[in-house]
Amino acid sequence: MHVIVATDGSRQSLLAAQQLMAIADVSKVTSVSVVAVVSPLATVPFANELGGEGDDPAGAALSFRAEAHAATGVVMAALQDWGAAQVDRRVLSGSPAAEIVRAAKESSADLIVVASGSGGLSDTILLGSTAQRVQHSAPCPVLVARPKA
Template sequence: MHVIVATDGSVASLAGARQFQHIADSREITDVTVVAVVSPYAAVPFANEITERRNTEPTDFSFQAEAAAAVDLVAGLFEDWGPVIHRQVRSGSPAAEIIRAAEEADAGLISLASGDRGLTTTILLGSTASRVQHSAPCPVLICRPSRTGR
């Protein structure tokens, strides 16, 4: 089975990837594609909270480089796990691009985190996770990290 693991560069998405790895049976998974999506209309850079920032000046941020660094870190979780690892940085609407990645890969599962962006402290499910859940071509595992970040 091919699995899409989405990251938005948040600590929650890293914890969600770890949760997925903990509960999944690696013998059943042939491929893992780690996907990050950069919005072409973003007013701020890709919110990479999980790797060291190479650029610290607001004018030096590279949305693509920050997203690629987050993808590399999450993909590293699966390096010795068994499946073939693919990395993608896409541009567009996060939900639409995660769904498109799943369709293109004929994925059997999408795994993503919820609850670490925008208004999600006051609502139960993040908007991207909700959109993916309702429109995905396959089952969706939505991980909500514990308060300790695990």
């Protein structure tokens, strides 16, 4: 089974990956793609709450792609510690919902995991409308992870 785990750099998106790990049988998961989408028209930076090592070859003080790369690395590490056989990263550019769905179609994904309702950074990227759009357009089942009250 191939799983797409979307992250926007929020703690909630890491919790979504952890919810996947809590309910899925790792022996049935053959591969996981951790996907971050940087909007080319963003007015705010990719807000990485997860930390990790940014890879900013240009040395710029603020790089959306570097922050997305670092955030995906944190989620990838958690999934590798879980025992997922193959974990890869995809930092894409465009509309978050459209790019998540496109990645799922291109990789023949069996499941998409997205965060929703965090009230934090996910409000700007993966909350509500994006999660709904992914659910509506996805070629496979979607796990929408909501925060606990």
